[in-house]
Amino acid sequence: TVRNALIQSTDISLAFDKTLDFIRTECKAMLYVVERINRECGSYFDFVVNSIFPELIQCLEQSSNILFFVGDPDIFHERYSYWLKFLEQLQTILSKISDENLKKSKIYIEFSSRWDLVVYYQIRFQEISNSIENIIVNKSYELNEEKNSLFKTLITLTIFQSIEHCWQKNIFLEPLSHRFWKLTLQCIVRFCVWIETFNIKTIDMKFLLNLYIDLQTFSNEVKKFFHNIILGQRLTSIISLSPNITIELTNILDETLFNLTDKCRQNLKNLIIRQLIDRCNETLHSIQEIPRMYRKTNREAPSKPSSSIITTFRHLQTFSNDYSGTILTEDECKEFQTIAMEEITKNYYELCSEILSSVRKMEDSIQRLRRVRESSKALSNMSQSMTTSSTAALTDDNKIRMQIQHDVNAYTSELKNLDIHIESSNKLTILNEESRLQI
Known part of the structure; x- marks a missing residue:
């Protein structure tokens, strides 16, 4: 009989299928008779709810002692999915009243409560969250080696796959x-929080650039997945009951992703530019050695720009060669360089202004000393002789000015070669004028 088959079978789907088939065929006449008696006598007896369903539950419990075991989430998911499918198919057989009676019955409520969905979710949560944390702890700054992948960084790929797994x-x-749904949003938020902890000095620029590009790709792909899979396949029954939920979920997702593509992406951009600025400024700081090179050293007058200027722009050219047209578009690369050069130029102006100011102070001090000497009649002839000899030769301070002028001209020329236009270029003009006027 059906009961014996159910007891002997360990396949829960087979038990459900046999029960449905039994109701549709063997019980068809019985259901008709019961319905007629109920209608004629004014009574109500639900044959499926009161007789068949309790028998099914008893058979299921006898056939498997580990029916509700959640330790293996894959098996648990399979069995619970069969249970949901069975209820859905049973609903098409039952009348609306019978369906309501079934869901209110004690045996249905007790049986349904034994499926420990909370524990199942906790297991899945640990699986998904651990996969993300493992990458963050052990492989946080690694690039993705898959050639055909949409994502260039391993962390972005992992978080997107985690959302897919949900x-x-x-x-x-x-x-x-x-x-x-909450876990999906948590994956995105975890991504944001991780990016906010970045230390500029410990992260490779190439990784930052790839992650910068990945964030926009990630946002686009999550939105596609949301509409095609989450709304289009998984939440269809919920949406049919509450159409407005689509708008609510879309707004929540857009807001969460906006924080990633706007704030986090801008933070990455700032980090990349800051690395470029620091590299250039570190080289430019050698400009401070110019006074030491020419003061009281009898060094020849400068005829070419300092090596620090050439090296500084080599950093910019390397950035363009490595990333323009590969990771960044040409326009993006130019934008990064322009923003960086604005701050670098301001820093360069301050360094040179400080040197020129120091030179002026030194000259003023010497002039005051000469005036004191000239006021002494006993030393007037000697003072005149010193003045003549000093003006006849190129002074150390003028050599310093000449070097700065060569550097400023080279700096301006390199900007033109890279086709970088900055608002602070007027500061270079000021430096050029100051160094020329004092020679």
């Missing part, structure tokens, strides 16, 4: 929709 058929369960 909604896979063999993981997702509709009664846990709200929990998996």
